[in-house]
Amino acid sequence: MGLVIPFDEKSSESGLERLAALVAQDMNRVNQTILARTGSDVAMIPEVAKHLISSGGKRLRPMLTLAAAGLSGYRGEGHVKLAAAVEFMHTATLLHDDVVDQSDMRRGKLAARMLWGNEASVLVGDFLLGQAFRMMVEVGSLACLDVLSVAATVIAEGEVMQLSAAKDTQTTEDAYLAVIRAKTAELFAAACEVGPTVATRPKAEIEACRAYGMNLGIAFQLIDDALDYGGQSAKLGKNVGDDFREGKITLPVVLSFRRGSESERAFWKRALEEGQSAEGDLENALALMKKHRALEDTVERARHYGAMARDALGIFNDSPWKKALLDAVDFCIGRAH
Amino acid sequence: MGLVIPFDEKSSESGLERLAALVAQDMNRVNQTILARTGSDVAMIPEVAKHLISSGGKRLRPMLTLAAAGLSGYRGEGHVKLAAAVEFMHTATLLHDDVVDQSDMRRGKLAARMLWGNEASVLVGDFLLGQAFRMMVEVGSLACLDVLSVAATVIAEGEVMQLSAAKDTQTTEDAYLAVIRAKTAELFAAACEVGPTVATRPKAEIEACRAYGMNLGIAFQLIDDALDYGGQSAKLGKNVGDDFREGKITLPVVLSFRRGSESERAFWKRALEEGQSAEGDLENALALMKKHRALEDTVERARHYGAMARDALGIFNDSPWKKALLDAVDFCIGRAH
Numbered sequence: 222m223g224l225v226i227p228f229d230e231k232s233s234e235s236g237l238e239r240l241a242a243l244v245a246q247d248m249n250r251v252n253q254t255i256l257a258r259t260g261s262d263v264a265m266i267p268e269v270a271k272h273l274i275s276s277g278g279k280r281l282r283p284m285l286t287l288a289a290a291g292l293s294g295y296r297g298e299g300h301v302k303l304a305a306a307v308e309f310m311h312t313a314t315l316l317h318d319d320v321v322d323q324s325d326m327r328r329g330k331l332a333a334r335m336l337w338g339n340e341a342s343v344l345v346g347d348f349l350l351g352q353a354f355r356m357m358v359e360v361g362s363l364a365c366l367d368v369l370s371v372a373a374t375v376i377a378e379g380e381v382m383q384l385s386a387a388k389d390t391q392t393t394e395d396a397y398l399a400v401i402r403a404k405t406a407e408l409f410a411a412a413c414e415v416g417p418t419v420a421t422r423p424k425a426e427i428e429a430c431r432a433y434g435m436n437l438g439i440a441f442q443l444i445d446d447a448l449d450y451g452g453q454s455a456k457l458g459k460n461v462g463d464d465f466r467e468g469k470i471t472l473p474v475v476l477s478f479r480r481g482s483e484s485e486r487a488f489w490k491r492a493l494e495e496g497q498s499a500e501g502d503l504e505n506a507l508a509l510m511k512k513h514r515a516l517e518d519t520v521e522r523a524r525h526y527g528a529m530a531r532d533a534l535g536i537f538n539d540s541p542w543k544k545a546l547l548d549a550v551d552f553c554i555g556r557a558h
Numbered sequence: 559m560g561l562v563i564p565f566d567e568k569s570s571e572s573g574l575e576r577l578a579a580l581v582a583q584d585m586n587r588v589n590q591t592i593l594a595r596t597g598s599d600v601a602m603i604p605e606v607a608k609h610l611i612s613s614g615g616k617r618l619r620p621m622l623t624l625a626a627a628g629l630s631g632y633r634g635e636g637h638v639k640l641a642a643a644v645e646f647m648h649t650a651t652l653l654h655d656d657v658v659d660q661s662d663m664r665r666g667k668l669a670a671r672m673l674w675g676n677e678a679s680v681l682v683g684d685f686l687l688g689q690a691f692r693m694m695v696e697v698g699s700l701a702c703l704d705v706l707s708v709a710a711t712v713i714a715e716g717e718v719m720q721l722s723a724a725k726d727t728q729t730t731e732d733a734y735l736a737v738i739r740a741k742t743a744e745l746f747a748a749a750c751e752v753g754p755t756v757a758t759r760p761k762a763e764i765e766a767c768r769a770y771g772m773n774l775g776i777a778f779q780l781i782d783d784a785l786d787y788g789g790q791s792a793k794l795g796k797n798v799g800d801d802f803r804e805g806k807i808t809l810p811v812v813l814s815f816r817r818g819s820e821s822e823r824a825f826w827k828r829a830l831e832e833g834q835s836a837e838g839d840l841e842n843a844l845a846l847m848k849k850h851r852a853l854e855d856t857v858e859r860a861r862h863y864g865a866m867a868r869d870a871l872g873i874f875n876d877s878p879w880k881k882a883l884l885d886a887v888d889f890c891i892g893r894a895h
Contacts, residue, residue, distance in 0.1 A: 263718045317684060320657070321677040340658040343680055344717045347654060350684075351711030354691055358703045366695045366703065374688030380681045381600045 236552030237279065240545040244287040247301060251283050254305040258352045269333050269345040273312055276328045282412045283308045285437075285549070289416025289430045292534075292542040299360035299419045306369065307412045309353035314376060314408075316346035321380065322467060326460070365415045372411035379403025388468040388494045390478050390486070397475055398439070401446075406438025413437075429533050433546065436530035441553045443523035446471035447516045448557060450507060462503040468493045472522065473515040477506075480513040520557050527554050573889030574616065577882040581624040584638060588620050591642040595689045606670050606682040610649055613665045619749045620645045622774075622886070626753025626767045629879035636697035636756045643706065644749045646690035651713060651745075653683035658717065659804060663797070702752045709748035716740025725805040725831045727815050727823070734812055735776070738783075743775025750774075766870050770883065773867035778890045780860035783808035784853045785894060787844060799840040805830045809859065810852040814843075817850040857894050864891050 241248070259270035283304035290300035318324070319332040320339045326332055334342040350373070357366045383400045386392050413434030417427045449464040450473050464471055470493065478489050488509070492502045510516050527550045537543050578585070596607035620641035627637035655661070656669040657676045663669055671679040687710070694703045720737045723729050750771030754764045786801040787810050801808055807830065815826045825846070829839045847853050864887045874880050 261715055261718075263715050263722065265718050265722055266715065317680050320680055339676070340721050341718065343654050343657055344714050344721065347687075348711055348714035348718065350687065351707060351709075351714055354703070354707035355711060358700060358707050361700055363695060363698055363700065366691070370688060370691035370695050372688075374685055374692060377681050377685035377688055378598055378600050378603065381598075381602050381678065381685065384677050384681065385600065385602055 236548035236550075236555065237281075237284075239541075239548050240284055240288060240552075243291065243541055243545050244284050247287045247304070248280065248284065250301045251280075251287070251304045251308070254301060254356070255308060258305065258309070258356065259349070261348070265337065265341055266345055266348055269316075269337050269341050270312070270349060272330070272333055272336065273315060273327065274308075276330050278311075278328060280308060281441075281549075282311050282408060285409065285412045285434060285546075286416055288542055288546055288549075289413045289434075290420060291416075292430070292537060292540065292546065293417040293420035293422045293426065295416065295420035297419065299362060299365070300416065302356040302360050303365055303369075303415045303419060304412075306353040306356040307408065307415070309349040309356075310369065310373060310376075311408060313346040313349040313353070314380075316342045316349070318380070321384070324463075326463075360419065362415075362419050364418045364421075368411050368414050368418055372407050375403050375407040379405070379407065383469075386470060388496075389470060390474070390489045390493055392470045392475055394472065394475050394479075397470065397472055401439060401442040402435070405442040405445075406435045409438030409441065410435035425536060429536050432533035433530045436526040436533060437550055437553060440523040440526040440530065440550070443472060443519055443526065444554060444557045447473060447519040447523070449473075450510060451516055462506075465492070465503055465506055466498070468496060472519045473510050474506075476515040476518055477509050477513050480515070481509060485509055520554070523554050523557070527551075573885035573887075573892065574618075574621075576878075576885050577621055577625060577889075580628065580878055580882050581621050584624045584641070585617065585621065587638045588617075588624070588641045588645070591638060591693070592645060595642065595646070595693065596686070598685070602674065602678055603682055603685055606653075606674050606678050607649070607686060609667070609670055609673065610652060610664065611645075613667050615648075615665060617645060618778075618886075619648050619745060622746065622749045622771060622883075623753055625879055625883055625886075626750045626771075627757060628753075629767070629874060629877065629883065630754040630757035630759045630763065632753065632757035634756065636699060636702070637753065639693040639697050640702055640706075640752045640756060641749075643690040643693040644745065644752070646686040646693075647706065647710065647713075648745060650683040650686040650690070651717075653679045653686070655717070658721070661800075697756065699752075699756050701755045701758075705748050705751050705755055709744050712740050712744040716742070716744065720806075723807060725833075726807060727811070727826045727830055729807045729812055731809065731812050731816075734807065734809055738776060738779040739772070742779040742782075743772045746775030746778065747772035762873060766873050769870035770867045773863045773870060774887055774890060777860040777863040777867065777887065780809060780856055780863065781891060781894045784810060784856040784860070786810075787847060788853055799843075802829070802840055802843055803835070805833060809856045810847050811843075813852040813855055814846050814850050817852070818846060822846055857891070860891050860894070864888075 255274060259267045261267060286304040286307050287300055315327060316333060319327055319334050320342050324332050325335055357369055379400055383404055386396060386400060410431045414427060414431040417430050450461065474489065478486055488505065491497050530550050531547055534543055534546060592611060596604045596611065598604055623641040623644050624637055652664060653670060656664055656671050657679050661669050662672055694706055716737055720741055723733060723737060747768045751764055751768040754767050787798065811826065815823055825842065828834050867887050868884055871880055871883060
């Protein structure tokens with residue numbers, strides 16, 4: 222039942238490596254900053270923060286900030302703290318998400334809330350968000366503070382939207398897109414936007430980087446949602462079917478529901494809305510997704526946004542930075558092997 | 559068993575009225591800002607936010623920001639958004655606190671988490687925090703952003719500290735003070751500090767306002783903790799003994815434990831640490847507090863910090879603003895009737 226996407230494996234595997242190599246030196250400083258800024262006399266804070274931060278996310282978002290700053294010819298020091306702030310905002314969101322979703326696992330490890338309780342997850346998330354803003358203030362760019370503070374509210378709005386739409390099988394593709402734009406893509410967009418912003422580049426370049434990040438983020442989340450029904454569990458650190466068990470309405474479900482028969486829709490309603498799970502439900506869901514090509518078309522949609530991300534960078538001259546950012550698009554979509 | 563403090567009732571009742579009258583016009587604008595900034599296309603956000611915001615807190619913190627700006631001769635417009643940001647930070651903390659404490663009630667109404675769930679409380683709190691930072695960015699004072707972003711992290715640290723110290727009857731008075739400085743007094747201090755900061759007053763005045771707020775905040779929390787064992791339930795919107803039932807170690811407990819016999823300490827340990835509650839436990843706790851004058855001396859400690867708050871304002875010339883801020887100290891302590 223694995224999802225197989227016809228895609229040039231080599232390019233997708235090398236994609237993030239090129240980016241990683243380009244930003245390697247700066248990423249070292251970002252990682253040092255992250256470590257230093259999770260410090261607190263209150264012992265539980267570094268414990269919880271390090272549990273999550275050391276559990277090996279790809280650090281994709283801070284890499285995007287560094288690369289967007291590089292693309293913009295930035296020569297200052299602010300991009301390091303901004304990248305660390307972006308990662309802290311992401312980490313805070315993960316901590317709060319786990320409480321909201323009542324998740325047991327995160328990145329292949331027990332979720333922080335399982336080890337320290339919901340309380341610690343809420344409060345350490347708040348601490349990291351506070352530290353993110355402190356770092357932005359230290360950089361001193363009100364324009365960057367504007368971008369990232371707007372992102373913080375939009376992300377929260379997206380999460381609440383998702384909550385309101387939860388377990389509603391009638392959710393439209395547009396409503397689903399509005400949620401993932403806000404809860405995921407907005408931070409990708411902001412992460413990219415602060416690069417040219419801190420470099421005080423012209424508006425057109427700032428908007429191009431923002432558009433690149435926004436579309437990349439949408440593609441990223443679409444692939445994530447497809448992988449939840451067919452990815453390799455170990456790599457993602459979560460199990461196939463987690464979204465299904467939580468009654469999350471993602472695009473594979475939206476497409477299967479809308480393309481399905483009346484009896485199939487009754488199945489989706491029972492399984493996702495009424496929370497009456499039965500033996501074999503996940504297998505049935507996967508079979509229906511295969512029948513309606515829901516996973517393949519979710520990836521196809523991701524390709525569409527990937528293409529938009531690539532075109533957004535069209536106004537920039539060729540450079541190693543631009544090449545790395547273009548490759549990152551391939552990486553995000555190529556994960557769906 | 560009610561707590562009776564020998565205090566001039568008239569001055570304590572008029573205390574907040576003088577302050578309220580002085581800032582009335584600005585507070586109208588703060589309230590309009592608060593209302594406008596809880597707006598969102600995501601319907602649940604204004605619902606949850608308005609439930610809490612309209613439930614009638616005293617708005618003490620934003621009043622302090624306005625008064626500190628008045629004391630500093632500030633002539634601009636930034637103080638209104640800063641005051642609204644301070645109230646949003648406070649509201650976000652309340653929403654997250656209720657999840658952490660698993661509280662049923664808040665300000666005499668059902669806690670938001672009881673009506674919309676923990677998820678909404680976490681996420682709407684995040685939204686309000688994001689909006690708070692957006693408003694600060696709009697004011698454009700990096701110095702104020704610095705003060706309030708530091709406060710955001712310190713408050714979260716204080717909450718985690720409280721979590722770590724929870725149910726530990728060996729908690730010292732100093733450890734308790736460190737918690738309430740961080741979780742409560744820091745926001746009072748920041749609320750007062752941004753007044754002279756946005757007015758770009760000299761460092762001595764900024765520090766004086768900060769010290770006033772810090773000591774006022776400590777006094778405020780001490781009285782709150784005393785009232786939990788003897789206040790009028792309706793006024794506070796919570797029930798006598800809530801802290802006791804949650805196993806919170808506040809100063810009345812710290813003093814009773816340290817002044818008590820071995821058998822009394824065994825009682826506190828059983829009731830607060832081991833969570834084995836028995837019929838009559840609260841009555842017994844109240845009797846022990848009376849025996850050891852724990853509530854009276856908690857109020858006495860509050861008076862000490864109140865006196866420090868008053869003296870901190872000594873460098874300012876007499877003015878209606880100064881008089882109102884001095885009266886606010888009387889109000890905070892005079893609540894303990």
